[in-house]
Amino acid sequence: MIRSALTISLPILFGFVPLGIAFGLLFQELGYPWYFASLMAVFVYAGAAQFMAIGLLSSGIGLLEIAISTFFLNSRHMFYGLAFLQSFGNWNLRKLYLIFGLTDETYALMTTIKVPKNFTKERYYFFITLFAQLYWVLGCTIGALAANALSFNTSGMEFAATALFVVLLIEQWVKVKRLLPFVIAFIASAIALLFFIKHMLLVAIILSIASIVLFRLFKIQPNE
């Protein structure tokens, strides 16, 4: 099971390590010891929020502001758990960790893959989540350590995250085979980009879910 989870989580490696390195490099500019970048990856474990934190920390902003901005930046995660209410199993430490590790990437991967029949879902998810966080910690640590010594040109590597989401989008299409969610999300994204570019992710997700509920409630069934 561990090998299978490792293999299936590898796409996240290619997204997380370069992004983590970028974070580590930037974080070092704040002047803290390198291991704080690793600690951030272990405890906070939220890509976008960590990047935002670099800016906030350098301005010496208050803790309440940090809490509120982190909360709103990550509030899209509130919708991610919906897909796993059952599959994370009963309340125990593992479930608490699975929830802790629910990032964009793990959500995307775990809602797309099929868990092999002979494996327990929550255990399989646990290893994927664990490996994903290890990649992130690894990336952040490398970046912080190598801040002065990096000789490999990593620019452009951030495209790996885009490519991962594209691949998962194709897989979702194969799995879902209904046009409606994709069209709704596309229109919602366009609206969010036009009017709420700062909170694009959250606005687009809320608009999409609201629209799909409306479609369902009014039993609008477009020919698909």
Add this chain to the structure above:
Amino acid sequence: MNEINYLLAAMLVMTVATYITRLTPFLLFSKGQESSLFNYISKSTPPMVMTILVIYMLKDVEYLTFEIVYTFIALLVTTGLHIYKRNALLSIVSGTIVYMIFVQT
């Protein structure tokens, strides 16, 4: 507050804030109470989120520049390879390498 304490406090605050966002749905909804509408929502959310994430990642590409051309080429490589081979790793790595070559030259 000295510098390190400020950083530690900020990390604690961020950890809690992030965890709350991820924990909320599990506290609000218990396993038994799912309706068909609820199932419908949780099934439709992944394809919508994936669409949104892709658009989000591409939103800062400057149009009418060379960037949009090589971004498109890299996307084409990833998409094409993935439809052809269905190997996630291969599609991601190839697209990224193509993108990096363009960015770095």
